[in-house]
Amino acid sequence: MTAALPHADVAPTASVKRRRRAPGWLAVAPLLAFTAVAFGIPALAMLNGAFTVQDRATGTTSYTLGNLTTSLQGPYLTALAGSVKLSAVTAVLGVALGLPLAQAVVSSRSRALRDAVLTGSGVLANFGGVPLAFAFVATLGNAGVLTRHLGLADAGWSLYSFWGLVIVYLYFLIPLMVLTITPALDGLRSQWREAARNNGATTVQYWRHVALPVLAPSLLGGLVLLFGSAFAAYATAAAMVGSTVPLVTLQIADAISGNVLVGQENVALALSLDMVLVAGLVMAVYLPLQRRSARWLDA
Template sequence: MLGVVPFFGYVGLFLLLPVGVLAVEAFRSTDPVTFEETWSTDSVVAVTGGAYRRAYLGSLELSLVTAVLGAVLGLALAVAVLRTRRGRLLRRLVLTASGVLANFGGIPLAFAFIATIGNAGVLTAFLQDALGLGLGGFTLYSMTGLALVYLYFLVPLMVLTIVPALEALRPQWREASDNLGASGWQYWRYVGGPVLAPPVIGATMLLFASAFAAYATARALVGSSVPLVTLQIANALSSNVVVGSENLGKALALGMIVLIGVVMAFYAWVQGRTQRWLS
């Protein structure tokens, strides 16, 4: 029992306490003249409309698109690697690379893409100077460009998450299905699909949460040109707000925590169902 005390202390100090502070400060308001603080719901109401609402919608759109694309591409890559004959070495290489790339984000990732396919990037310059080609109107400094950058670390994260579930599919299930005369489609429709659905959905939720919470890459790549809630929080906390509205950033952060909490609760529920199937 004493062994888990440090863990609960860590959770309470670095997770529960900050969330509690945000929950309190989000319902505080500062008078712009007297700077007197009072209880108010003005900040919470303000973040549900205008530019803040567009920021939430932008983050939700970006996270949903990149999570679905990352899940599809990552699942396809994981299946291809596991089905490769004599693919033990290939599987090791892919999993090792995925572990590295899934954690390669932030400002270094943004500058890597800028140096490669930015307006003056190496690949952009090569296509224009050597081949006389362009990027077809594509720009890295947009929602589409940001989604491409996010996929760079979301696809490897999907591979790492889904490979254990794919490996847990028992060969005996396929053999029993074949012995009973089922086709490949019937096997995936009634056996493999239902077993894999919970981990795939759970992994997609994990990708969604990762994309929704990402900040440094978006900040370095698009600045404030793309409406994202993480960028709005940074602007508010760095005093880029009107006098008396300092708690807007905390209200935005609280809304973000609530959304991520809902997603992760659903992820935990799906993972529980997955363990029941694969145990």
């Protein structure tokens, strides 16, 4: 009889495992280094400046909570509340309008239509800043084409207001929502709809009891993404409304440039820290529910 051959599935030793894992860590190292430099250093500088006050007479610096206290008072607090309100309204409207549009694209049998809508959404989601503001001013401004032809000025319409800014923001937030929610809609199983139909459920009941509960974490994720995009937007609002609508990003720019008060640079950093804290609170609501969505959609 021939000697038995060693089993092919012998567990690898610890040294072999270490050698296999090493290339993976080395591949990630450049990304970690870039992240540390690009995000870590600015974050540390922001934290240091937010708690630092410089005495102009002596030039000495000291740590204090005065900048944070100032950032939560008066016009700064009004601007922060205005940004939160604008971001929340545009995010909710973006989700409400983007979801049915994405569902129409997903359920369409035309591959060309799907590709065209998704490509267009990718372009429009990144179309912002001064060009977007100029386009809306030329179209819906006080002397805009549609404003004059439709007589919107006589009806009390003003682009340079809170709701005018909402419409402008929706121009790039709705396409962003379409891009965000389309993969989740693709993850809905056709068997779920068939099972609901076989049990006598209507389309409304299917969406209420099956689809929307499964999509809820993804919808919340889209809401968070849209909120963050609107919350951090600056150039569009600065070019279109200026100081007409109080926003925290505009207050930060004014504090840094000294347009209102000189020597408020550290208050601007405190306002930036306030924005980070607001974004962190919103993310804390989203992350626990993301696991639930992944469990259902990856099943």
